[in-house]
Amino acid sequence: MLAKPDQASQPKLLVDGLAKNYGNAVALKPTHLAVEPGEFLTLLGPSGSGKTTLLQMISGLVTPNQGRLFIDGRDETQTPVHKRDIGLVFQHYALFPHLTVAENIGFPLKMRGxxxxxxxxxxxxxxxxxxxxHLASRFPRELSGGQQQRVALARCFVYKPAIILMDEPLGALDKKLRExxxxxxxxxxRKTGATIIYVxxxxxxxxAMSDRICLMNHARVEQIGPPHEIYARPQTxxxxDFIGISNIFRGRIERGANGAVHLATRNRRLLIDGKNLSNDVEMALVVRPEHLELGGESENAIKGQVAEIVYAGSETRLLVDAETDERVTVRLLPGKPLPKLGENITLSWKPEAAVLVTP
Structure with a gap:
């Protein structure tokens, strides 16, 4: 359990064992999380992973069954939502249709006297x-979706809350506007230095947006860290599979008499960098598409047939039905020679480019 921090080192937000059940349904298992001042933390995960439940408990909209919540070192576990120094931005902008842009933004200041x-x-x-x-006197119905969302953001930032919570605020926008x-x-x-928790x-x-990502799965934290760390060094x-595109080979560890370590899949033995692993342990080997090369005669070379060629502008992806019974994705940058659909090819990778994870 996380202890209440001292004043010199306290985080902006401390989640200490918060959990939520609805009858027999577990919405969030006991969760521990610290968010630093000015940090942009994203709660990421599939539907039902617990990310929205955690956000709602931080905001005060949902009461936890157990655990404590600290904001700036103060225990706010039982503080009502309207008394927490927290701003909320939702997917649906929740603007007042009868107020102008300026009046919508000024509303929280008016409520604070x-x-x-x-x-x-x-x-x-x-x-x-x-x-x-230039749009201060317009009404929400006269604005585009992107403009309405900017009004919602300004309304939240204007009173400088201790923490800003954003619940899928861009979900209603098209891809280009969302980006x-x-x-x-x-x-x-960057301009405000606000502490943001984003779902x-x-x-x-x-x-693209986060200082750190808190990846959630099955009502618990799966992994937390900077984006590059979670992408390059996933733990499970x-x-x-959830962050980016991955080729995953599952098997058991085999240690050879010569010191070499392999992952034995159903029909292949793949050389791995696993000196400290125990024999006969189930593991999974992750190889990102950009680390696969066409050709090669290394011990990790696998054969397959090109099943699909997907042009994606800045890259081309090959979907290959491999002899290991997996469909493997290969990323090729412009200028690289492309095989033909149905062609038999060989793929290889360097052992140090792959990551071993729990299956």
């Missing part, structure tokens, strides 16, 4: 921050 002059000044600053000065808004949110984060099921969004087959 700020003077008219202070409210006008802070609203002007927020409008400038999201580049909507643009990712940069808008990152820019706001999404989109792994590309999480990789689920993490490897």
């Amino acid at each position: 700020l003077s008219r002059a202070d409210t006008a000044r802070q609203v002007a600053d927020a409008l400038s921050m999201v580049q909507l000065d 643009h808004m990712q940069f808008e949110i990152k820019d706001l984060h 999404t099921h989109d792994q590309e969004e999480a990789l 087959a689920f993490a490897a």
Whole structure:
């Protein structure tokens, strides 16, 4: 269990064993998490993984069955949602249709009793921050989806809450606008230094925006770390499969008399970098598509037939039906020679380019 931190080193948010059950259904197992001041942390995972339940308990919308929650060192476990210094941004913008853009942004300041002059000044600053000065007098129905989301962001940032929670705020936008808004949110984060906890099921969004990713699965934390660490060094087959594209070979560890270590799959023995592994342990070997090479005669060379060729602009992906009974994905950059559909090819990789994970 995480202890309450001292003032010198305390995180902005400390989740200490929070858990939630609905009858016999487990929505979140006991969870421990620390978020540093100014950090952008993403809760990532499939539906039912517990990410939204955790976010709702942080906000105060859901009461935990056990555990404690600290904000700036204060125990806020039982604090009502309206008394927590937390801002919320939702997928559906929740703007007041009868208020102008400026009035929507100024609403939380009005509720906090700020003077008219202070409210006008802070609203002007927020409008400038999201580049909507020229739309201050318009109503939400007169705005595009992206503009409405920027108003929702400004309304949240304007009163400078201790923590900002975002629950899939870009889910209602099309792909191009969603990518643009990712940069808008990152820019706001840099400008304000706000502490943001962001929920999404989109792994590309999480990789692009986060300081750290908290990957969740089956109502618990699967792995937490910087995006590059989770991508390059996943700890489990689920993490490897959910973040990016992975080729996963499952088998058992075999240690040879000569000191070589292999992963024995159903019909192949793959050389691995596993000096400290015990014999006959079930493991999975992860090879990212960019680490596979066409050709090669190494011990890890496998044969297969090209089943699909997918052109993706900046790269071409080959889907190969391999002799190991897996469908393997290969990433080729522009300028690389392409095999033909149905052609028999050989793939290889360096042992140090692969990662061993729990299956």
